[in-house]
Amino acid sequence: MQFLTLFLLTICSVGAIAQAQQRTYCNPMDISYRYNFEQLNEKISYRSGADPVIINHKGEYYLFVTIQGGWWHSKDMVNWKYIVPDKWPMEDMCAPAALSVRDTLYLFQSTFEQRPIFYSTEPDKGKLKFLNRWLPRLPKDIGPWDPALFHDDDTDKWYMYWGSSNVYPIFGAELDKGRNLTYAGQKPAEAYKAMLWLDPYKHGWERFGPNHSDPFKPFTEGAWMTKYNGNYYLQYGAPGTEYNVYGNGTYVGKDPLGPFEYAPYNPIAYKPGGFATGCGHGNTFQDNFGNYWNTGTTWIGHNWGMERRIVMNPAGFDKDNQMFVNTRFGDFPHYLPTKSWTTPSGQNRDALFTGWMLLSYRKPVVASSTFRASGVDSLSADKTTDENPRTFWVAKQNKPGETLTLDLGAEREIRAVQIDYIDYKQTIYDSDSTVYTQFKILTSTDRKKWEIVSDLTETSDRKEPKRDRACAYVELNSRKDGKPIRARYVRYEHVYVAGSHLAINAFRVFGNGLGNVPVTPAMLTAKRQKDQRNADLSWSKVPGAVGYNIRWGIAPDKLYQTYQFWNDEPNTFELRALNVGVPYYFAIEAFDENGVSALSKVVNDGSGLGKP
Structure with a gap:
């Protein structure tokens, strides 16, 4: 019987897994998040990524993230290749600043000490050089922590903004390009000034805690500057990275160093509900078609308060120069841009949303096995469909062949699958060649005859690149007749993940049902x-x-x-x-x-x- 089942699987999968160019992406971003050694002494192991900066450099994209040992390079904003610098000059970078000006990419780390600014004309090869040896030290506790570099193309002047505190403001200073971007003019202690302070008594979204419910003094961090239509938009993150309400706001001015006015439409980036909640502390950049994007940090927080992932959302400016970031269905699949989404009447804010809906919410799912841990209420399979990133299933053993089988209740058009892994009692404190992810996705209409629709493993005729995919997103190809895959059952079949445990916090399936859309809610x-x-x-x-x-x-x-x-x-x-x-x-x-x-x-x- 096992032989017959294997034979049917083999026959049904022929030609079904040809790899096609992916047209979509889904938050959290599918990159090879690195294992974080910050809590090595506490024996806490987890992947993490936070404080993202995406830079469009000569038509290609570079992603810098806190404490990752390198950066990522992409030509299409979906396939990200991890780059290790040829010679990392010092300790790893926390909340780095990055900027592209003409043919050069500049890079600077968060610091309270003297640190250099680097530059590269070959960031795709990981080559770094010193622009200056030591940026002069600022007074104690001032920073520059969470820095952002800004070049004003119209005046050819350079600036830096920074701040990460619930005591100090966001600061700004002009830099002198003639002196290799050291502080301009005055002595370092006199070269900077306060740009903005949080005011939670007037700005509800700046209040701390889940749904802004904690009276603790909030934090501001993650400065970024964008110039649009003669206005300077000084952006900042608040009120705290470990909550669902972590967002980005902006002040607006006519000069890079102010004065700035609070934008009454704040926050500009805000996603407190859904699976990937929070989108604060990131940056704003333009793609090759001129479209704006805003990046940010979403919270996991199971193993440690700073366990996080990365998101990016479409952004822009309306006819009144109001800045916005579109987080509507922000953790559902979106198309990658192929053109400008600006129309004669303004921004087409929802142009990239695929319309592929979540099919898996609280649907029944059966696991091949479940790990039983003393003192733990549940590590069961149903936790993979509750859209909570802090609940999860753990398999009895981390071995090939473990499965999760999801019942959608009826046949659906299936377009994409996202598998989100979480670290459960791991002992990995650094990513190396053994840290990668492999699995298969199968579908069935009757739970008897299965078809492999995605195979992220090595086969005799195809070699899938090995990389870690903590938030693995797979867009499923249409059938040969051009119609989407139709199935009732979707199965995850495990092949490999590093570490002692296989733990999954989300088995998310996207596509469309075959019925009518819901009616409009009444009585709002x-x-x-x-x-x-x-x-x-x-x-x-x-x-x-x-x-x-x-x-x-x-x-x-x-x-x-x-x-x-x-x-x-x-x-x-x-x-x-x-x-x-x-x-x-x-x-x-x-x-x-x-x-x-x-x-x-x-x-x-x-x-x-x-x-x-």
Whole structure:
């Protein structure tokens, strides 16, 4: 019987796994996150990646991330090759600054000591050189930590911004290119000045804690500067990386060193709901078609508070120069850009969303085995479909052939699969050639006859590059007739992952059902509280919906913010992310496996702030 099953699998898989150019990506980003040695002394092992900077350098992309021993290089923003510097000059870089000017890429690390700025004309080969030997030291505790380099193309002047603290502000200083980008003009202690401070008493989203519920003093960090249409957008992350509400805001000015004004539409990047929550501390860059993107950090936080991953989201500026970042369905598949998404009437904000919906939410899944740990309630397979990155399944053994089998309940069009691994009681403290990921994805309509639709292993006729894929995303090819794969069952078959345990926190399947999209939710209400930083929201649930997007903004046609909720969560919520003195407008949409409803009628917050 086993031979017959294997024979059927072999016959069904012929020609089914030809590799095609991937057209889409999905957050968290699918890169080879490195094992982090920060907690070596505490014997805590975990992959991590945070504080991203993506630079478009001569039409190719370079990704720099905290404490990774190198950087990544890509020509298409989806396939990222890890680059190790030819000679790493000193300790690894935390929250590095990177900048491309003409034919040169510049790189500088976070520091409270004297450190050099590096440059490279061959970053694809990992070659670094010293631009200066030591940037002069600033006063104690000032930094520059979490630095950002900025070159003003119109004036040919250089600047640096930095800050990472719940005591100090974001700082800025001009740099002297004639002196190899050391501080310009004054003595180092006089060369910088404060750019902005957090004000959680007026800016609800700057409050600390989950859903801004902790009175602890918030943190600001992750400065970045973007110039657009004569305005300077000084960006910053807040209120803390270890929460779902970690986002990016901006101040706007007419000069690189200010004065700056707080943007009333803040935060610009915000994703408190869904699977990959949080998107703060990143950068803004343009792709080869002129489209803007914003990167950020999403939180895992199971093994350690700083266990994180990387996200990138489409961004832009509207006709009023308002900066925005689109996080609507931000952890669902999106197309890679092939052209500008700007239209004559403005930004087509949702141009890259594939419309592939999440098919796996809380669907039944069966594991081949489950590890039983003393004092642990559950490491069971159902944790892989609950959209919580901090719950997970652990196999009894880390060996080839372990499986997860997901039942979608009915046939669906299946477009993509994401497998997110998590580290459970690992003892790996550095990534080497033994750290890589291999698996297969199979589908079936009847759970008897299986077809291999993705094979990330080595075969006799094809060699799949070995790399670690903690957030492995696989776009599935269409059938030979051009139609998408249709199946009811989806199976993960394990081949290899480094370490003692196989642990998966998400088995996510994307595609489309074969029915109608849900109806628009009714009875949306929004009532601003006496504390204007908060508003009470409620709506009527839609039978059969998977979830909802509450969309809001500072005008009826500027609903740029999104908070995602699941249908099995309450239909009332206290939103605590608003700015004092600013009117807000709200709408809601429902989504399920078939698609997204029409947007509801826009309602105001009842505060009267928007009335003349």
